[in-house]
Amino acid sequence: MMRGKVWKFGDDVSTDLICPGRYYHLRSNLSELAKHALEDADPEFAANVEKGDFVVAGRNFGLGSSREHAPVIIKLAGAGAVLAESFARIFYRNCINVGLPAIECDTSKFEAGDEIDIDLAAGIIRDLTNGATVTFAPLEPAMQKILDDGGLVEHIKKHQGFSIA
Amino acid sequence: MGLTLAEKILSNNLGSEVRPGDFAVFRTDLCLLQDGTGPLAVRQFRKIGFEKVFEPSAVVVFLDHAAPCPKSELANDHMLLREFARQTGCTLSDVGDGICHQVMSQYHTSPGDILIGADSHTVTGGALAAFSTGMGSTDLAVGMGLGKTWLRVPATIRVQCTGALQRGVYSKDLMLSIISQIGADGATYKALEFGGDTIESLTMASRLVLSNMAVEAGAKVGLIASDSLTEKYLEEHARTDQYKRIAPDDDASYESVLDIDSAALEPQVACPHTVDNVKPVGEVSGTRVHQVFIGSCTNGRLEDIAIAASIMREKTRHPDTRVIVTPASRRVYMEAVESGYVDTLLRAGALFMPPGCAACPGVHGGILGDGEVCLATTNRNFLGRMGNPKSHVYLSSPATAAASAVTGVITDPREVV
Numbered sequence: 001m002m003r004g005k006v007w008k009f010g011d012d013v014s015t016d017l018i019c020p021g022r023y024y025h026l027r028s029n030l031s032e033l034a035k036h037a038l039e040d041a042d043p044e045f046a047a048n049v050e051k052g053d054f055v056v057a058g059r060n061f062g063l064g065s066s067r068e069h070a071p072v073i074i075k076l077a078g079a080g081a082v083l084a085e086s087f088a089r090i091f092y093r094n095c096i097n098v099g100l101p102a103i104e105c106d107t108s109k110f111e112a113g114d115e116i117d118i119d120l121a122a123g124i125i126r127d128l129t130n131g132a133t134v135t136f137a138p139l140e141p142a143m144q145k146i147l148d149d150g151g152l153v154e155h156i157k158k159h160q161g162f163s164i165a
Numbered sequence: 166m167g168l169t170l171a172e173k174i175l176s177n178n179l180g181s182e183v184r185p186g187d188f189a190v191f192r193t194d195l196c197l198l199q200d201g202t203g204p205l206a207v208r209q210f211r212k213i214g215f216e217k218v219f220e221p222s223a224v225v226v227f228l229d230h231a232a233p234c235p236k237s238e239l240a241n242d243h244m245l246l247r248e249f250a251r252q253t254g255c256t257l258s259d260v261g262d263g264i265c266h267q268v269m270s271q272y273h274t275s276p277g278d279i280l281i282g283a284d285s286h287t288v289t290g291g292a293l294a295a296f297s298t299g300m301g302s303t304d305l306a307v308g309m310g311l312g313k314t315w316l317r318v319p320a321t322i323r324v325q326c327t328g329a330l331q332r333g334v335y336s337k338d339l340m341l342s343i344i345s346q347i348g349a350d351g352a353t354y355k356a357l358e359f360g361g362d363t364i365e366s367l368t369m370a371s372r373l374v375l376s377n378m379a380v381e382a383g384a385k386v387g388l389i390a391s392d393s394l395t396e397k398y399l400e401e402h403a404r405t406d407q408y409k410r411i412a413p414d415d416d417a418s419y420e421s422v423l424d425i426d427s428a429a430l431e432p433q434v435a436c437p438h439t440v441d442n443v444k445p446v447g448e449v450s451g452t453r454v455h456q457v458f459i460g461s462c463t464n465g466r467l468e469d470i471a472i473a474a475s476i477m478r479e480k481t482r483h484p485d486t487r488v489i490v491t492p493a494s495r496r497v498y499m500e501a502v503e504s505g506y507v508d509t510l511l512r513a514g515a516l517f518m519p520p521g522c523a524a525c526p527g528v529h530g531g532i533l534g535d536g537e538v539c540l541a542t543t544n545r546n547f548l549g550r551m552g553n554p555k556s557h558v559y560l561s562s563p564a565t566a567a568a569s570a571v572t573g574v575i576t577d578p579r580e581v582v
């Protein structure tokens with residue numbers, strides 16, 4: 001069970017908004033780069049997000065570049081999961097690989113600042129501020145396994161290769 | 166039921182038939198890293214404990230996004246990648262050699278390959294009938310170490326294009342129109358498959374534009390069947406033996422079919438700040454342009470530079486509009502020099518950046534000022550994409566870009582060609 005506060009974002013938040021190109025030179029300095037996470041979508045986010053808070057967005061979150069730095073710095077900044085109506089493909093895959101839960105669900109009921117809790121295994125999110133309950137479909141078993149192992153690096157180390165079939 | 170191009174390539178790779186929705190681990194024929202995503206991939210590779218890449222000749226490392234380096238941190242990343250290439254024996258494409266997707270198309274990608282790249286525009290290889298797709302650094306670390314990756318087989322949207330493009334209208338206009346119809350997420354998790362007589366008569370340079378931008382509709386791949394033109398392209402790059410005919414079955418089953426009347430198409434412009442915000446050029450003509458950028462893995466090929474040169478011949482750029490041209494590869498640059506296009510464009514007031522990504526990702530080489538407008542032949546106009554969230558990026562064909570360079574405002578190229 002995870003519990004935290006909602007940081008609300010709109011539709012089409014690109015990886016350029018999450019991890020701007022002007023900080024390209026910080027890509028080998030992830031803790032510095034994380035200070036700019038989501039900067040062009042909400043300049044307040046990185047400095048004020050608390051450990052375990054959630055990034056909650058609309059459609060097509062993470063569209064654009066393949067930069068894995070985008071989910072990595074969201075995670076390093078402290079977010080416990082990303083919730084969106086839908087995700088761009090590469091971003092979604094990267095979330096699983098870096099061990100950041102990405103949950104596809106109806107996010108319209110959650111408002112900025114709401115306190116929510118998420119039961120990943122049961123697929124239930126409860127908004128403790130307004131009482132709303134939202135369900136979501138479990139992950140594909142292959143992806144769940146990678147996530148459970150702690151991301152792709154750990155998965156491969158543990159199984160000495162892929163073990164998802 | 167027959168197979169689509171995506172299903173066919175994946176089934177061949179696996180040696181057994183797969184269908185949309187199936188999960189499997191596939192052999193990777195080629196892996197691509199670039200200087201923005203490569204350093205993390207190398208660190209993940211080492212973290213897993215790999216020492217060797219599965220096949221040195223199948224891994225290509227590109228120094229193209231920050232090339233030459235504008236900052237010491239990036240120069241250090243380049244050192245890391247050069248050292249990795251030396252240590253593992255994989256191929257290094259160094260500063261000035263060109264953009265990863267262009268160089269891969271010229272010298273590496275072949276029909277039927279599965280190519281994974283730590284760059285979203287890896288989809289470019291689909292024009293050569295390769296299942297070519299972008300992933301993150303960790304996926305590439307594993308791909309390099311094991312020669313394998315997991316994939317879910319995508320359902321396919323067939324984009325059926327009929328008729329000849331009019332004068333002044335190019336494959337970029339066609340693709341912008343397709344993206345506006347599908348939407349920026351309309352093909353998420355899916356394969357696009359381009360076909361029809363329009364596609365058959367396009368040059369390889371023009372086909373590469375379509376596949377390159379498939380990701381702007383969210384697609385996993387943007388495939389085109391291989392044919393005699395593919396064979397000729399490989400031959401021109403000394404790779405005749407790598408040709409294979411790969412086409413979808415006549416009775417392939419598509420999730421949907423999008424019919425496009427190519428002959429009815431006008432020049433298109435994608436407006437800030439999403440690629441699917443597309444308008445016919447007439448609706449935005451007159452918009453003041455501070456910078457024209459002709460380049461990128463979308464439209465930085467010889468054909469594009471030739472079009473720009475033909476429009477700007479014996480003209481000069483508008484005094485308030487700077488014009489940056491960046492050939493997509495060393496070979497493209499050399500051919501543009503030999504053909505006289507570089508001379509023409511220099512005389513018209515353009516400046517050249519060395520082959521690479523240059524201004525496209527907002528790292529260096531053409532960052533915009535507050536409130537400035539760039540008309541670019543690239544593939545993305547997201548807020549901040551070209552380095553400044555207070556600037557505005559419009560996307561067009563090289564013809565529209567060159568016509569606008571002369572007038573200083575967005576201009577319909579049919580008024581000048």
Ligand code: SF4
Nearest residue numbers: 286461462522525526
């Ligand atoms: S030219 Fe632009 S889109 Fe293409 S690989 Fe370089 S940065 Fe990416």
